[in-house]
Amino acid sequence: MRMGLSVSRGSRVIDKLHQKNHILRTSSPSDRRCKMIQLTKKGQKTRARIDKEKDKCEQKLTSEMSGLQINQLKKDLLSLIDKL
Numbered sequence: 001m002r003m004g005l006s007v008s009r010g011s012r013v014i015d016k017l018h019q020k021n022h023i024l025r026t027s028s029p030s031d032r033r034c035k036m037i038q039l040t041k042k043g044q045k046t047r048a049r050i051d052k053e054k055d056k057c058e059q060k061l062t063s064e065m066s067g068l069q070i071n072q073l074k075k076d077l078l079s080l081i082d083k084l
Contacts, residue, residue: 022046 005013014037017023022043028034039047062070 017043 014023014025018025018037020042021040023037024040026036028036062073065073
């Protein structure tokens with residue numbers, strides 16, 4: 001998954017997640033320069049909580065919008081992200 005961060009910022013984020021036991025870091029057997037990362041059980045639980053909160057926020061924001069309005073909003077947001 002891409003984070004959209006610079007290499008140095010991404011490295012700091014990964015280091016912090018590792019320090020807080022949210023991810024495991026292991027060396028790749030085929031290339032020791034490459035690190036493999038995966039969520040720990042703690043990281044999986046945290047991600048599930050974040051996803052649940054994200055869904056609640058989206059529901060709250062779109063509860064009074066029609067399907068057409070929601071689709072247009074998503075399209076507009078994607079367009080804005082592309083321009084950034």
